[in-house]
Amino acid sequence: MSEDTQQVDVVVVGLGPGGESAATQLAKAGLSVVAVDRRLVGGECPYYGCIPSKMIVRAADVLAEARRVPDFAGESTVSPDWTPVHARIRDEATTDWDDQAAVDRLVDAGATFVRGHARLTAPRTVEVEGTTYVASKGVVVNTGTDPAAPPIEGLADTPFWSNREALRNDTLPGSLVVIGGGAIGVELAQGYSRFGTRVTVVEVADRIVAPEEPEASQVLADTFAAEGIDVLAGATVERVSYDDGTFTVVVGGRTLHADQLLVAAGRRPNLRDLGLETVGLDPEARAVKTDGRMRAGDGLWAIGDITGEGAFTHTSMYEAAIAVRDILDQDGPEADYRALPHVTFTDPEIGSVGMTERAAREAGLTVRTGSTDLASSTRGWIAKATGLVKVVEDADRGVLVGACVVGPCAGEVVSMLVTAIHAEVPVDTLRSMIYAYPTFHRAVEAALADLS
Numbered sequence: 001m002s003e004d005t006q007q008v009d010v011v012v013v014g015l016g017p018g019g020e021s022a023a024t025q026l027a028k029a030g031l032s033v034v035a036v037d038r039r040l041v042g043g044e045c046p047y048y049g050c051i052p053s054k055m056i057v058r059a060a061d062v063l064a065e066a067r068r069v070p071d072f073a074g075e076s077t078v079s080p081d082w083t084p085v086h087a088r089i090r091d092e093a094t095t096d097w098d099d100q101a102a103v104d105r106l107v108d109a110g111a112t113f114v115r116g117h118a119r120l121t122a123p124r125t126v127e128v129e130g131t132t133y134v135a136s137k138g139v140v141v142n143t144g145t146d147p148a149a150p151p152i153e154g155l156a157d158t159p160f161w162s163n164r165e166a167l168r169n170d171t172l173p174g175s176l177v178v179i180g181g182g183a184i185g186v187e188l189a190q191g192y193s194r195f196g197t198r199v200t201v202v203e204v205a206d207r208i209v210a211p212e213e214p215e216a217s218q219v220l221a222d223t224f225a226a227e228g229i230d231v232l233a234g235a236t237v238e239r240v241s242y243d244d245g246t247f248t249v250v251v252g253g254r255t256l257h258a259d260q261l262l263v264a265a266g267r268r269p270n271l272r273d274l275g276l277e278t279v280g281l282d283p284e285a286r287a288v289k290t291d292g293r294m295r296a297g298d299g300l301w302a303i304g305d306i307t308g309e310g311a312f313t314h315t316s317m318y319e320a321a322i323a324v325r326d327i328l329d330q331d332g333p334e335a336d337y338r339a340l341p342h343v344t345f346t347d348p349e350i351g352s353v354g355m356t357e358r359a360a361r362e363a364g365l366t367v368r369t370g371s372t373d374l375a376s377s378t379r380g381w382i383a384k385a386t387g388l389v390k391v392v393e394d395a396d397r398g399v400l401v402g403a404c405v406v407g408p409c410a411g412e413v414v415s416m417l418v419t420a421i422h423a424e425v426p427v428d429t430l431r432s433m434i435y436a437y438p439t440f441h442r443a444v445e446a447a448l449a450d451l452s
């Protein structure tokens with residue numbers, strides 16, 4: 001074997017949350033592992049995704065809570081300052097966007113880390129920066145997604161933000177247009193708005209957070225309206241330009257001007273330029289198809305956003321654990337996405353799991369739904385909270401197939417419904433449980449009682 005060809009057990013290409021976890025576990029199990037990333041070990045989540053965005057959300061929530069003091073407890077004066085938010089993201093979350101600690105963890109676990117762009121050149125074979133690695137067990141691909149920009153006239157010639165610039169930014173814009181009212185767009189829209197930026201959200205679908213239950217979209221739209229965030233739904237951006245520090249966005253016959261423009265209108269899977277064609281896969285596909293053990297081919301596993309099963313860190317980690325078991329010849333359950341949860345960290349929060357009512361009807365199920373207004377629950381009323389719980393039942397089987405919780409701690413409250421769907425707990429059993437008083441999760445009991 002030549003100097004620039006090396007024999008190893010496994011190559012992990014892309015070290016998002018799943019790839020980093022898989023490489024670490026496989027190395028700890030004693031395999032020789034080469035772990036490759038062209039950017040930062042850990043991927044989007046710790047540097048430009050979940051963690052910094054949730055630091056903004058947390059800071060914005062503190063401001064909103066302080067502004068609620070007059071409703072409950074006297075007077076408050078709030079003077080937002082972006083400086084500590086940026087400092088926390090820079091110093092605590094990302095160590096100034098430096099991944100040395102993550103690289104050290106990987107190396108300490110026994111993996112070999114290589115920084116560079118990796119390409120498959122044949123089955124079980126990966127080339128990085130002139131070195132070819134032949135992997136006897138195979139290759140795990142976890143290349144994730146990059147921000148995508150829609151083909152809007154003029155957009156590419158402007159210094160618009162993706163999530164990366166929005167989360168690295170150290171000064172607050174006076175005004176911001178957000179193209180895209182999905183989870184990333186609405187979290188950042190509300191975060192910036194609560195610091196004093198005038199925000200307009202433009203969404204091509206007829207409502208924001210369109211994949212959620214329509215009732216959830218409505219609660220969030222009402223909240224945004226009350227907080228002074230403009231939402232243009234069902235609106236297509238026609239043209240964008242930038243001149244002298246100002247963005248001009250032409251949308252549905254209106255012309256918006258803003259100091260900054262955030263494009264949060266989708267993600268592009270990193271599948272091109274990966275050599276997928278050399279292993280019989282389509283580099284132009286939206287996702288890499290896998291079986292229940294995350295196998296995408298002989299000696300090839302795919303995990304994370306590129307599998308198209310839900311672009312979340314927990315999906316990536318879940319799939320990594322399954323691929324690791326398969327590589328180590330260990331038994332375990334195959335991938336099962338029936339009870340995949342996701343949380344949009346707005347205020348109110350949206351926690352969802354499984355199918356929406358519409359998806360369940362389109363799947364041909366006999367659907368019953370139940371819902372309740374959170375404000376009518378004791379805890380919701382005490383907290384002056386807005387929100388709801390909606391459950392979707394497969395009435396033929398008497399089990400839940402979907403649920404949506406909107407309100408304080410919705411991401412936590414939904415977890416009991418994740419259990420219910422995952423374990424197919426009969427609705428009758430859920431109705432016979434005891435729900436602590438006065439909690440937000442008592443609204444689940446009310447929604448179950450409403451099933452009809």
Ligand SMILES: Cc1cc2nc3c(=O)[nH]c(=O)nc-3n(C[C@H](O)[C@H](O)[C@H](O)COP(=O)(O)OP(=O)(O)OC[C@H]3O[C@@H](n4cnc5c(N)ncnc54)[C@H](O)[C@@H]3O)c2cc1C
Nearest residue numbers: 014016038039043044049050118144145304305311312313
């Ligand atoms: C603003 C924002 C907020 C988010 N908030 C949440 C949240 O609250 N909760 C949640 O669950 N999810 C959230 N997500 C999604 C989450 O970040 C991703 O689902 C998560 O990072 C998992 O992605 P992944 O493992 O597929 O890979 P990624 O994190 O995308 O990492 C892929 C890695 O592969 C590398 N790579 C790509 N191609 C190659 C190549 N050819 N050679 C070498 N390296 C390569 C890249 O450099 C990158 O480091 C958020 C995302 C964004 C953008």
